[in-house]
Amino acid sequence: MCGAADWAEVVPDGDxxxxxxxxxxxxxxxxxxxxHLPADALFRGRTDLVLLEIDPAKVGAPVRWEDGAPPHPAGIRFPHVYGPIPRAAVVGVHQFRETDGGGFRLPASLAHR
Known part of the structure; x- marks a missing residue:
């Protein structure tokens, strides 16, 4: 996830x-x-976030599942990409907003996954 303006700065053949x-x-x-976990922890109140849907096969850099920093109390591991993400590896861009009741939820466009 990132700010929509940050994503808009990535040129068509860029990273x-x-x-x-x-x-x-x-x-x-x-x-x-x-x-939703890092979004709830780090981005409360932000209305400009987009969720980038990435095809790991198109990234071209190592993707490793590792502990977060700090490690999640339930032992949840997160994917870390050890290199830039090519724009071509992003197969979907979805608005990512907090719900009316607070907290982030997966956009409806991704809820079936």
Whole structure:
């Protein structure tokens, strides 16, 4: 997930390179079942988020399932991408907003997954 403006800056043949790639050496990602966890923890009140649906086969960089930082109390692991994500690897872009009751939920366009 990222801000819509950050995603809009990625040129058609370009790569998504968030600050975490330079700072931590990887891009923090989630699967469909865990995307709400970092959103709830880090992005409450943001109305500009988009959820990038990524095809791991098109990334071209190592994808490793690892503990979060800090590790999740339930032992949930998250995918980390160890390199930039090519725009061509993003197969869907979905608005990601908090529900009326608070907290993020998977967009209806992804709920069947």
């Amino acid at each position: 998504y390179r968030p600050p975490s790639l330079g700072e931590a050496g990887f891009i923090h990602c989630s699967d469909f079942g865990t995307a």
